[in-house]
Structure formats: C-alpha cells, structure tokens
Amino acid sequence: xxxxxxxxxxxxxxxxxxxxxxxxxxxxxxxxxxxxxxxxxxxxxxxxxxxxxxxxxxxxxxxxxxxxxxxxxxxxxxxxxxxxxxxxxxxxxxxxxxxxxxxxxxxxxxxxxxxxxxxxxxxxxxxxxxxxxxxxxxxxxxxxxxxxxxxxxxxxxxxxxxxxxxxxxxxxxxxxxxxxxxxxxxxxxxxxxxxxxxxxxxxxxxxxxxxxxxxxxxxxxxxxxxxxxxxxxxxxxxxxxxxxxxxxxxxxxxxxxxxxxxxxxxxxxxxxxxxxxxxxxxxxxxxxxxxxxxxxxxxxxxxxxxxxxxxxxxxxxxxxxxxxxxxxxxxxxxxxxxxxxxxxxxxxxxxxxxxxxx
Amino acid sequence: xxxxxxxxxxxxxxxxxxxxxxxxxxxxxxxxxxxxxxxxxxxxxxxxxxxxxxxxxxxxxxxxxxxxxxxxxxxxxxxxxxxxxxxxxxxxxxxxxxxxxxxxxxxxxxxxxxxxxxxxxxxxxxxxxxxxxxxxxxxxxxxxxxxxxxxxxxxxxxxxxxxxxxxxxxxxxxxxxxxxxxxxxxxxxxxxxxxxxxxxxxxxxxxxxxxxxxxxxxxxxxxxxxxxxxxxxxxxxxxxxxxxxxxxxxxxxxxxxxxxxxxxxxxxxxxxxxxxxxxxxxxxxxxxxxxxxxxxxxxxxxxxxxxxxxxxxxxxxxxxxxxxxxxxxxxxxxxxxxxxxxxxxxxxxxxxxxxxxxxxxxxxxxxxxxxxxxxxxxxxxxxxxxxxxxxxxxxxxxxx
Numbered sequence: 001x002x003x004x005x006x007x008x009x010x011x012x013x014x015x016x017x018x019x020x021x022x023x024x025x026x027x028x029x030x031x032x033x034x035x036x037x038x039x040x041x042x043x044x045x046x047x048x049x050x051x052x053x054x055x056x057x058x059x060x061x062x063x064x065x066x067x068x069x070x071x072x073x074x075x076x077x078x079x080x081x082x083x084x085x086x087x088x089x090x091x092x093x094x095x096x097x098x099x100x101x102x103x104x105x106x107x108x109x110x111x112x113x114x115x116x117x118x119x120x121x122x123x124x125x126x127x128x129x130x131x132x133x134x135x136x137x138x139x140x141x142x143x144x145x146x147x148x149x150x151x152x153x154x155x156x157x158x159x160x161x162x163x164x165x166x167x168x169x170x171x172x173x174x175x176x177x178x179x180x181x182x183x184x185x186x187x188x189x190x191x192x193x194x195x196x197x198x199x200x201x202x203x204x205x206x207x208x209x210x211x212x213x214x215x216x217x218x219x220x221x222x223x224x225x226x227x228x229x230x231x232x233x234x235x236x237x238x239x240x241x242x243x244x245x246x247x248x249x250x251x252x253x254x255x256x257x258x259x260x261x262x263x264x265x266x267x268x269x270x271x272x273x274x275x276x277x278x279x280x281x282x283x284x285x286x287x288x289x290x291x292x293x294x295x296x297x298x299x300x301x302x303x304x305x306x307x308x309x310x311x312x313x314x315x316x317x318x319x320x321x322x323x324x325x326x327x328x329x330x331x332x333x334x335x336x337x338x339x340x341x342x343x344x345x346x347x348x349x350x351x352x353x354x355x356x357x358x
Numbered sequence: 359x360x361x362x363x364x365x366x367x368x369x370x371x372x373x374x375x376x377x378x379x380x381x382x383x384x385x386x387x388x389x390x391x392x393x394x395x396x397x398x399x400x401x402x403x404x405x406x407x408x409x410x411x412x413x414x415x416x417x418x419x420x421x422x423x424x425x426x427x428x429x430x431x432x433x434x435x436x437x438x439x440x441x442x443x444x445x446x447x448x449x450x451x452x453x454x455x456x457x458x459x460x461x462x463x464x465x466x467x468x469x470x471x472x473x474x475x476x477x478x479x480x481x482x483x484x485x486x487x488x489x490x491x492x493x494x495x496x497x498x499x500x501x502x503x504x505x506x507x508x509x510x511x512x513x514x515x516x517x518x519x520x521x522x523x524x525x526x527x528x529x530x531x532x533x534x535x536x537x538x539x540x541x542x543x544x545x546x547x548x549x550x551x552x553x554x555x556x557x558x559x560x561x562x563x564x565x566x567x568x569x570x571x572x573x574x575x576x577x578x579x580x581x582x583x584x585x586x587x588x589x590x591x592x593x594x595x596x597x598x599x600x601x602x603x604x605x606x607x608x609x610x611x612x613x614x615x616x617x618x619x620x621x622x623x624x625x626x627x628x629x630x631x632x633x634x635x636x637x638x639x640x641x642x643x644x645x646x647x648x649x650x651x652x653x654x655x656x657x658x659x660x661x662x663x664x665x666x667x668x669x670x671x672x673x674x675x676x677x678x679x680x681x682x683x684x685x686x687x688x689x690x691x692x693x694x695x696x697x698x699x700x701x702x703x704x705x706x707x708x709x710x711x712x713x714x715x716x717x718x719x720x721x722x723x724x725x726x727x728x729x730x731x732x733x734x735x736x737x738x739x740x741x742x743x744x745x746x747x748x749x750x751x752x753x754x755x756x757x758x
Contacts, residue, residue, distance in 0.1 A: 003553050010639060025557075025722060116627060116719030122440035188628050188718045339557065339638075340631065340721040 003339070007036050011343045013110050014353025018330070018346065022339055030334040030342075032327055034356055041358045045317040050076055050286050051149055053317070058144040060319065060355040063106045065144055066099035066135070067297045068355070073148040074229055075293035075304040080150065080283055086231070087276025088152040093230045094165065094268045095138070095147065097261040101172065102131040103298035104254045104261075107350045111251065112183070114343035115192045120179065127175055134168055137161065152279035162269055169262045169269075176262075180255050193248040197333040197345035200245060207332060208325045211300020212257065213349050216242045216249035223296040235267045247348040254350075257298075285312055299323050299350050321355040363412045363520045366692055368404065374686040412522050416511040423703070424659045425472045430704070431659075431711050432471070439715035445471035475652075482648035487550055490645065494549035499646070502542025504653050506535040507660045514667050515590050517695035518677045518688060528587030529668055533574065536623065539661065540566035547642035558641030561631050561722050565622055568729040569629075573619035575737035576612045579744040580605055580672045583755040589668070593676025598756030602682035604675035608755065612740040613673045615733050617709070620669060622729065624662040626710055628717040629725055666706040674702050 006017030017033040041060065045053045057072040058065040070092060077084065105128035112120035132142050137158055139145040147154050183189050199209065204217040214221055222239040224232040240256035242249035286308030294303035300322030309315035326349045337345055370384020386404065395403060429445070437444030445468030453465035486492060510532050515521035525531060540563045547559020581587060583605065584595045596604045606613040622629035631641075638644070643654050670676060677688055677695035688695045720728065747754050 001553060003557075112718070116630075117717070118436075118627075119439045119715050122442070126441050182716075186718065188720050191720055191724050192718055338721055338723060 005342070006033070011114070011346055012353075013347065014351060014356075016351075016353055016356070018342070020334070020339070020342065025338045025340070027334050027337050027339060027342065030331050032330055034327070034353070036357065037353055038357045042317050042319060046313060046315065049312040050314055051282075053314075054149060055144065055146050058146055060321070060358060061103075061297075061299075061323070061352040062143060062354055063352055064099050064103040064298045066095050066147065067103075067295065068302065069145065069148040070096055070230075071293065071295040071297065071302045072304050072306075073150055074295060075291050075306050076150040076286070077282075078293050079286060079289060079291040079306055079308055081287075082151060082280070082282055084152045084280065085273075085276035085278070087273045088278055089230050090268050090272040091153060091157060091278075092148060093232065093235070094265055094272070095135070095145075096230070097264045097268070098131055098135055098165075100261045100298045101258050102128050102135070104258050105131070107254060107298075107347075108179075108251075110350075111247075111344060111347040114347040115189060117183070117186075117189065120183065123179065127172060130168060130171070134161075134164060137164070149279070151282035152277065154279070156278045162272075165265065165269055169265050173259070173262050176255065176258055183251075190248065192341070192344060193251055193348075194244075194246055196247045196341050197337055197348060198244070198246045199329055199333050201243075203332055204245065204329065207329045209300070209329050209349075210322045210325050211297065211350075212250055212253040213326050213329065214300065215240065216253045217245035218243040221301075223294055223301060227294070229293075229295060231268070231271075232264075234271070235264050237261075237264050247344055250348045285310055286314055290316075294320070297322050299352065299355075300326060302355075319355070319358055321358065323350065323352045324356045327351060327356060363415055363516055363522065363692075364408055366520075368408065372690065374690040376684075376687055409522075413512070416514065416516065416522060417508070419516065420508075420511055420514075420660065420663060423663055423700075424656060425476075426469075427659050427663060427704075427707055428472050428656075429468065430707065431714075433468075434708065434711045435715040444468060447471075448474045476656075479652035480649050484649065485647040487552070487645050489551045491549035491551065494545045498542050498545025498549060499650060499654070502538045502545065504657055506538045507657055507664060510535055510664050513589075514664065515593070515671065515676065516699060517692045518593070519590055520692055520695070521590060524588055524590060526587065529577075529589055529672075530587055532664065532668060533570070533577075536661070536664075537566075537570060543642050546646075550642075550645035552645050554638045554640070554644045555642050558638045558644070561638075562625065562642055564722070565625075565629065565631060565725060565729075568726055569619045569622035569733075572615050572729060572733035572737045573623060575734065576615040576619065576740060577668075577672060579609055579612045579737070579740045582741065582744050583609070583748065583757065585757065589671040589676065593671050593678060595756045596675035597678045597682040597685050600754045600756075602678075603680055604673060605755075606673040609740055609744060611736050611743070615737045615740065616669060616673060618728075618733055620662075620665045621710065621713065622725065624665055624710075625658060626662070627714040628719050630719055631722050631725055662707065662710065663703070666703050666710075669706050670699065670702045674706065676702075 001022050003020045003022060004017060005020060006012045007015045011018060015036040019031040019033065020027055021029040039059070041056050045056055048056070054069050054072060057068040060068045105124045109121045109124040109128070112124070135145065136142045138161060139147040139154070199213070199217055201218045204214050205219065209217070210221070218241060220239055220241045223229075225239055237260045240253050240260065242252055286306070288308055288310045290305065290307040292303060292305045294301050301320070302322050303320035305316070305318035305320070306314050307316040329349065330346065333345055333349070334342060366382075368385050370382055370387050373380040373382050386400070433444035436442070446466050447468065448471045449466040449469045451466060486495060512522040513525070513529065513532055544559045544563040547555040547562065580592060584592045586592055586595070596602070599608060643651060646654055677698050678685060679688065679698065688698065744755070748757060
C-alpha cells in the first residue's frame with residue numbers, strides 16, 4: 001500500500017511529501033518530493049547588493065536565521081579579506097549559540113510531539129521563547145534578525161544584556177537537565193526512540209549526512225572544532241558523539257549540544273572585550289574571485305559559495321543546506337521501521353523546508 | 359429488576375444520620391390520603407413516572423459529566439500541563455453570582471466552551487465521502503460506535519443500591535456492549551475509503567481485542583473474590599474486607615492491569631495509537647466531519663466515563679468510603695452516596711488526564727507486546743494470588 005504523507009500532513013514539519021510504500025505496518029520504501037516552497041533565493045541574491053542579502057538568508061531557515069546570516073556574512077568577509085573586531089566576534093559567537101539552543105528547542109518540541117509527549121512540545125516552545133526574547137532584545141526582531149552584516153554587527157548589545165544572558169543560561173541549564181531526566185527516565189520514550197531509524201556510520205558518510213545525524217552515527221565532525229571560525233578555537237567545549245545512530249542517539253546529541261552551547265555562551269560572556277568596533281565599513285564592492293565558506297549550523301554543515309565580480313551584487317551565490325543533505329538519508333532510515341515510527345524518525349533528523357527548497 | 363434511583367423518595371424509609379434514626383415517610387404514603395389517583399392506577403403511573411425520571415437522570419448525569427470531563431481534560435492536560443489555562447472565554451460571568459469572598463470580578467472558567475463547540479459541530483455540513491461505502495459508513499458508526507455506550511447508562515449505579523437495572527450478568531453486559539466498539543471502529547475506518555482510516559481502524563481493532571483479555575482477567579479476580587457480577591454487591595463487599603480496604607489496595611496488580619487496559623480500551627495516551635495524530639492524521643476518524651466527528655470524540659469520553667464507573671465500583675469501593683467509614687449513613691442518605699461516587703469518578707478520570715499529560719505514546723507492536731507479554735501474565739498472577747487468598751484466608755476479601 002502506498003501512503004502519501006504530505007504536502008499537508010502532521011508528519012511534515014514544513015511543506016513536502018513523503019511517499020511511503022508499506023506492507024501492513026512495515027515501511028518498505030520511502031520517496032521524498034520537495035520543491036513546494038521554492039523561492040529562488042539564490043537567483044534573487046544575484047540581483048541584490050551584497051549587504052542586502054542577509055534578509056534573504058534569514059528566510060532560509062525560520063528556526064536558525066542567525067546561523068545562516070553568520071554563514072553568509074563570514075563568507076563575504078572572507079572574500080573581502082576583512083577582519084572584524086574581537087568584540088564583534090564574541091557577540092556573534094554568543095548570538096550563534098543562543099540561536100543553536102533556540103533551534104534545538106524547536107527540534108525537541110517537534111520530536112517529542114511526534115513521539116507523543118505533547119506537554120514537552122509546549123514546554124520546550126516556552127523555553128525557546130525566552131531565548132527569542134533575548135535575541136529580540138538585542139536585534140529588535142523575534143525571528144528574522146538581519147543582525148550580522150559584513151564588517152560587524154548592525155548594533156551594539158543593549159544595556160544589561162550580559163546579566164540577562166547569564167541568568168538565562170542558568171535557567172536553561174536547570175530546565176534542560178530536568179526535561180532530559182523526564183524524557184530519559186521514561187520507559188515509553190526509550191521504547192519509541194531506541195533502535196529506531198538506525199543509520200550506520202558508513203551509510204551516513206556515503207549519503208552525505210551532516211551535523212547531529214552524522215555525530216550520532218559515530219563521526220566526530222564539528223566544523224567549530226575542525227575549521228574554527230569566529231572565536232570558537234578560544235573557547236572550551238566538547239563535541240558529543242554517539243555510535244548507535246538511532247533516534248535516541250540523535251536526541252542525546254542535541255540535548256548535549258544545548259549544554260555545550262550554554263557552556264560556550266558563559267565563557268564568551270566572560271571573555272567579551274568591553275571595547276571594540278562593532279561595525280567597520282566594508283568595501284563597497286565584492287572583489288573578484290570566489291569563496292567557499294562553511295559553518296556549523298544547528299542542523300550540520302552549512303556553506304555558501306560566492307563569486308564576486310568587482311560589482312556590488314555577487315555574480316553567483318550557491319547555498320549548501322545541511323537539512324538538504326540529511327534529507328538524502330530518509331529512504332535509508334525509514335526502510336524497515338513501522339508506520340508509527342515514521343513521524344519520530346523523520347523528526348529526528350530535523351528538517352527545515354525553508355533551507356531545503358530555498 | 360433494579361432498586362431504582364427514586365424508590366426511596368417515593369416509598370419512604372428510615373434515614374440513619376450518624377447513628378440517629380430519622381424516618382422519611384415517602385411521597386406516596388404522604389399524598390395517598392388525598393386520593394388524587396384511583397387506587398388501581400397508582401402502580402402503573404408510579405412506575406411510568408419513576409422510569410422516565412430515572413432514565414432522564416442517568417442520561418443527563420452522563421452527558422453533563424462527559425462535557426465537564428472534556429473541560430477538565432482541557433483545563434488540566436491541555437491547560438496547566440501545557441503552561442496554559444484552557445478555555446476561559448465562553449462562559450457566564452460567575453463573578454456576578456458568587457462574588458463572595460472574591461468581590462465582584464470577571465470570573466470565567468470556560469464552562470460553556472464545550473456546549474458552544476457541540477453547537478458549532480452540529481451546525482456543520484455532514485459530509486460523507488463520495489467514494490465511501492455509504493451503508494457501513496453510517497451503520498458502523500451510529501449502531502456500533504455511538505449507540506452502545508448510551509444503553510450502558512441503565513446498568514450504572516448512582517449510589518449504594520440506586521440502579522435502574524441490576525441484571526444477573528451484571529457488568530458482563532457492560533463489557534459485552536463495550537466490545538461492539540472496535541467492530542464499529544473497524545467498519546467505519548474501512549468503509550470511509552481512506553488509507554489513514556483503514557490503518558487506524560485495523561490498529562484500533564487489534565488494540566481493543568488484545569486489551570479486552572487483560573481487562574477481563576483483571577476483573578475476573580474481583581469476581582472470584584466477591585462471587586458476584588453485580589457492581590452493587592462488589593462495592594458492598596469492599597466494606598467487609600480486611601480493614602474495609604478497597605480492592606485497589608488489596609489486589610494492586612489487578613488494579614494496575616485494569617488501569618492500563620482501560621487506557622488502551624479508551625484509546626488514551628500512552629495507548630492512543632488508533633488516532634495517532636502524528637502519522638495517521640486522525641486515525642479511523644479522518645473522514646468524519648461535523649457532528650459525526652463530535653459524536654466520535656464525545657463517545658470516547660463517554661466510554662472513559664463508563665470505564666471510570668466500573669473502576670470506581672470494582673476497585674475503589676463504589677459509594678463506600680474506606681475502612682467502612684460512615685457506612686450506614688451512606689447507605690441511607692442516597693444523595694451523599696451519589697456525591698461520593700461523583701467525586702471518586704472525577705479523581706479516577708483525573709488520573710488518566712494526568713497520565714495523558716506526561717507520557718509519550720507507544721508503538722502498535724510495542725502495545726501488543728505490553729498487552730500479551732506483560733499485562734496478561736500479570737493478570738493471571740493476580741488471579742492466582744486471589745485464589746490462594748480465598749482458599750487460605752477468605753476473610754481478607756470479606757468472603758464469609
């Protein structure tokens with residue numbers, strides 16, 4: 001029997017279709033149809049001045065707008081070969097990690113809802129809202145920030161941000177510990193997530209999985225460690241790795257990453273220099289040449305390939321989306337699971353249709 | 359033959375209020391001197407009025423409690439547990455009526471929310487899918503899903519002896535009518551010509567058929583201990599047990615098995631697989647619209663309420679309090695017994711709502727595993743325990 005799940009179906013967090021071939025309750029094959037919200041972001045980017053593209057990159061992923069801005073901005077800065085001040089770099093790092101926590105909380109909400117813990121869905125959205133409040137305080141916008149720009153940041157940190165952020169990290173630390181305990185002590189939660197949607201290390205590598213999905217399969221790959229950008233090489237944190245490659249491993253990785261992010265934020269808050277240029281004027285035009293820059297998005301390896309042509313508009317912008325790479329493993333992890341496990345398994349790889357279709 | 363809900367009111371009896379005996383003469387003896395009705399017609403008229411009143415009472419009781427139960431669910435599970443307040447807007451402003459001790463203030467708790475939503479669902483268009491098999495789609499739903507729970511009302515006691523019908527088979531009849539439900543679910547799911555409905559219907563049938571066995575086994579232990587199928591007798595026997603403790607404490611394994619099986623029978627989290635929102639849109643209800651959908655959801659809560667009734671009578675001692683506390687008073691003041699039952703029902707249901715707010719749902723194969731490999735052996739263990747106790751120490755269960 002073929003079951004169409006989508007384009008509007010509770011399994012899909014976003015607009016896409018999953019065609020599943022089942023034998024009774026067992027999934028034999030799965031096919032993914034995407035492209036419902038294609039918005040030509042890459043093409044539009046070729047018609048705009050380079051500093052008017054961050055709003056577009058914000059809209060790549062509604063869950064982690066900041067990390068896409070960062071990826072684009074860092075790529076442009078690398079192309080221009082400009083260095084921003086230490087203070088701006090630290091602030092960027094803090095923002096990125098806050099965004100990572102917000103994104104993972106959204107993921108936790110989606111995943112737990114699909115497993116059936118509807119309370120946790122609401123609760124993690126509540127905690128995410130505190131993070132978004134803080135980001136709104138800094139950037140003036142709740143989700144689409146447009147905060148990073150080539151040459152630095154649009155505005156300085158508001159008064160009292162350091163204290164607010166410190167108290168938020170303590171609050172989140174406590175709360176996420178509690179939720180972790182609630183979920184992991186639950187026998188039913190473990191039944192639903194352990195040994196479900198397994199992908200082996202080889203398969204994950206061959207199919208091009210990135211980010212938490214790859215780390216859950218036993219590959220210690222985190223661009224913040226491998227190719228440190230911003231100030232990640234000065235901060236202490238660990239890269240969580242699991243070897244089982246199932247939904248529970250992916251869940252554990254993301255939970256652990258939230259703690260690591262909190263750790264990074266605390267260090268960065270303490271080390272942020274009080275003085276420093278927030279914004280320095282970048283060159284007016286993109287220099288000729290091309291650049292490929294990758295960062296560690298909450299979903300994995302995000303990259304921008306930008307070709308400059310001595311004009312204000314880039315000649316070509318190519319986006320590499322981690323969620324798109326992870327989409328490739330769906331067939332592999334869905335084959336052999338039960339129909340009831342489709343939802344948590346698909347949710348566990350954290351898809352974001354905005355950046356897949358772009 | 360039942361004892362009736364209002365016989366005591368009409369015929370008169372002796373109230374036992376904390377040991378003081380107060381005679382209540384009864385309405386018929388009081389008004390018999392007035393010679394309003396000819397002597398030979400008193401019997402038929404009396405039974406006609408009483409029967410109508412009784413049936414109305416139990417139906418109103420069940421429907422009102424179902425509506426309030428949905429409200430409770432929305433207040434607790436989708437309200438407080440989800441950091442919200444549940445429905446608050448559609449209500450009378452109770453602050454006008456009960457100002458003391460709060461002072462005049464807006465005090466809305468959303469009591470009329472569900473009534474409003476029922477009206478909304480009734481006003482919607484009734485859509486039968488074009489390619490659906492019309493006859494089973496209608497019959498399966500109304501005859502097997504909606505109708506049976508309403509028949510059950512006659513079998514539910516609203517006090518220590520107040521019940522409309524008390525047949526010899528007792529609550530076996532309730533379970534027999536319960537078991538029509540999966541048939542209706544399967545027929546509706548299958549005939550609505552939708553893959554989600556079909557899968558949901560199959561899951562539902564598999565789940566309910568497997569969980570009826572542990573449910574019945576856990577109940578069997580109670581029947582063994584009390585030697586009766588009547589909810590009234592079973593409730594009364596729980597005052598004669600060791601220390602007057604209810605069976606929930608004396609046979610905890612059986613109670614846990616009963617709770618788990620009832621959660622599966624009523625399709626609630628952690629066993630709400632047939633309507634798993636995540637993968638099967640709405641399960642077997644996917645093609646139901648308007649009042650059909652409303653009736654299906656209401657029936658689910660209706661069944662939960664009836665299940666809670668059985669649970670309260672089988673394991674929580676019905677209208678009686680533990681330790682045989684105030685037994686005589688409860689037996690004679692029927693309104694008090696009614697109140698105790700209602701409170702117990704709500705506590706019982708609150709447990710399910712609490713569970714729903716805190717647990718994930720299991721998968722269908724895991725659910726069947728839990729049913730066959732865990733609950734049935736536990737239930738059999740419970741039966742063996744009960745048999746051993748009855749053979750060696752029957753006083754523990756009040757068997758004389």
